[in-house]
Amino acid sequence: MKIAIDAMGGDFAPEQNIVGVKLALDEFPDVSSFQLVGDQKIIEEELKKHALSTNNSRIEIIHASQTITMEDSASAAIRKKKDSSMSVAAKLISDKKANAVVSAGHTGAAVSATVVFNRMLPGIDRPGIASVFPAPKGPFIMLDIGANVDCKPLHLAQYAILGEAYSRIMLNIKNPRVGILSNGSEAGKGNELTRESSRILQSLPIRFLGNVEGADLFGNKVDVVLCDGFLGNVVLKCCESLAKAISGILKENLKKSPVRMAGALLSKNAFLELKELTDHQEYGGAPLLGIDGICIIAHGSSSAKAIKNAIRVATEMIKNKYNETVIDKISKIDWKKGLEC
């Protein structure tokens, strides 16, 4: 297995990316090569700083002279910065020089680069980013969370196949329940997109349970939540924002008296466990599904641990033959059946 890492992408790149690879070197012995993509000199210095030899046979530096910043617009960055670390990394997959790419850089640019330089899986029109959400009775996934802002019903139906396979293969859910995010659980509820999509979804060989409303999102009623990239992105970020606000307010409240502070100290581990459960660094980034190749998009603020976990997800998708499973399942689907409903 060969994994390309966008060494320059992310708020704490290149340092945390390199330290993440250092952790991965020990933890994932079946990865034969970690391809660090970015400015050769900077990467070499960073390797040295962290006592990694440039002669290590499992580390390869692939020079890329440019870096995409958060100020760049996604499509312009790919068009204009032809030698960016993200573009060069994405090309490595299409050239079959790497099996997977991991990036903590500009999400839009990562999606654009991957789509520009790689084919889609047969039967898939648009890629979707899947995010793993923690919930009281175990995690669920939601897609798309930002790759495809204006979705068509057929895209959501394709996301159902992509998400169902991910839930089954990567999260070990036997017969994943799939739902579409809507403004009510009753069948008639929804907007034009969800109502039209539901008609197609009912015809697919998956366990489609219909609408899932916001109130049930963290209620473990389904394992795969479908939505367009606009809705998914807003919901994901609102949830992150709310969790942060709640913990911020609680912290302030706990500081208001010495008694409360003592209480907080005694119950500290309860808070730490909650933090761990909701820590995005544990989940190892969000896979960009639907492309012929593996691409893991890590959080912009990824630490070394997050980068290492993103590499873990990439290796598992390869080992568990995620794309092959999707190709097999999708080849058996008669899309016209759903579209005629």
Next chain:
Amino acid sequence: MKIAIDAMGGDFAPEQNIVGVKLALDEFPDVSSFQLVGDQKIIEEELKKHALSTNNSRIEIIHASQTITMEDSASAAIRKKKDSSMSVAAKLISDKKANAVVSAGHTGAAVSATVVFNRMLPGIDRPGIASVFPAPKGPFIMLDIGANVDCKPLHLAQYAILGEAYSRIMLNIKNPRVGILSNGSEAGKGNELTRESSRILQSLPIRFLGNVEGADLFGNKVDVVLCDGFLGNVVLKCCESLAKAISGILKENLKKSPVRMAGALLSKNAFLELKELTDHQEYGGAPLLGIDGICIIAHGSSSAKAIKNAIRVATEMIKNKYNETVIDKISKIDWKKGLEC
């Protein structure tokens, strides 16, 4: 001021609704009449149970033989149950027999009944439900949270006027900042609806700050958040669901050892303060804005306190001349200017 109360709507109706009115009788002396709409016999029994005289000059029972249940579809309920408590209450406003209506029943039916029996304010095409959200530095409002699922750009622009006035008049924000909920804060981000809406919003005489992304929702960057009713409903309910999940997990974690339990006990007030801040019962229901009349939609699970607070919001909207302010502001807007942009 005369306030009509849908006595039969809500999970804990009619009891909590009647007790809510009992609290309101004392607290809001300027309300000359509380019109309890619903089954006369049931209401009379409930009044008796709570030591309220049917001869009280400030209480009036308006008989309605039917009740809309959660199983009814919104539009069918209004069409078929012509003598439902919600429909009868909504008619009281259009007949100028009441200034406002409060209901904790079926939200869709409350919207339908209010729209069917009342005119819209001049210049407003669709009503929108505004919800007050707590945030660390003070509350903000979001609309629409469910009245109008498939919105047009012009509807969002009208919501801006409705929401801005609400924030100014009801939440005492001097010069409210208005934003549109999107998948990124940069100007180019968004879907077709938000991009088109933004063009119109820029031409309005309000403090429009452009996109507000999910990550900033609870960051007090704007005072009024605009979105279509589908997105708003999903986000509102996801937030409620997440808050519940977090508190559920934390509770479980705190029960895991006697030390943690002792700690939780000491810091109990910090949790209570958080609960109070996020308690929907304090906010008194969500106003249905844009109609010629006042309609407050209380949470389905409203307690007496929530009903009383919903009545408070209704009285304040009347006293503060909310609708008059909107009519004045909207009459001065040249909508074509925005549409030509």
